[in-house]
Amino acid sequence: MNKALHRQRLSTATALCLVVIALPLASHADGAKKPAPTNPVWQEECGSCHIAYPARFLPAESWRSMMAALDQHFGSDASVDAQTADTIETFLVQNAKRSKSSQKAESSTLRITGTKWFRNEHDEVPAAKWKSPAIGSAANCGACHPGADRGSFRERDIKVP
């Protein structure tokens, strides 16, 4: 075997190992053990009207669609200049939820609160709770997750008002 081919085989083997190591990490939807990934531009632009919703709660396709229509963002104009949008989109896509093929169907949703994952995770919250004055909207994560603005949703910190 010539040297170049040997090297190539080796690096393919290394890449495969990395995939195997990375998969269990990526499938850990909660991610509470690692510090939440952050980016100053994203934090500032996407954290001004609501918390900067963590990228890991939506698949890349959702973030791309959202970033393509920021001027019509849930009835608000959240547009930013092209370079800023580029920085934010790259960050969101890199840290997005890795969707399984079975989840592809809902990949177009722009709402975290509209995903099946969110409904399952919150099935113990009574329907009327979401509309109570102290909460107002399911999108108001911080009402029940005091660490939401820092990307922390740990079960033991949850306090439903």
Ligand code: HEC
């Ligand atoms: C000008 C204010 C404003 C800015 C800036 C803004 N948003 Fe929003 N965003 C809103 C409003 C209003 C809603 C709807 C909230 C609701 O329904 O309670 C929303 C909702 C969302 C939701 C859906 C929440 C849910 O229901 O699951 C996501 C995700 C989101 N925004 C991401 C972003 C990202 C990413 C950025 C930065 C590029 C951003 N937002 C910047 C106003 C803004």
Ligand code: HEC
């Ligand atoms: C009305 C209060 C309330 C709001 C608002 C709320 N949550 Fe929750 N959340 C809960 C409760 C209660 C649980 C635990 C459910 C259970 O397992 O019994 C939970 C669980 C979670 C978990 C799993 C935590 C773990 O470690 O098991 C995540 C992640 C999460 N919520 C994210 C969010 C996000 C993101 C938002 C906003 C888009 C949000 N939540 C809004 C009450 C809330």
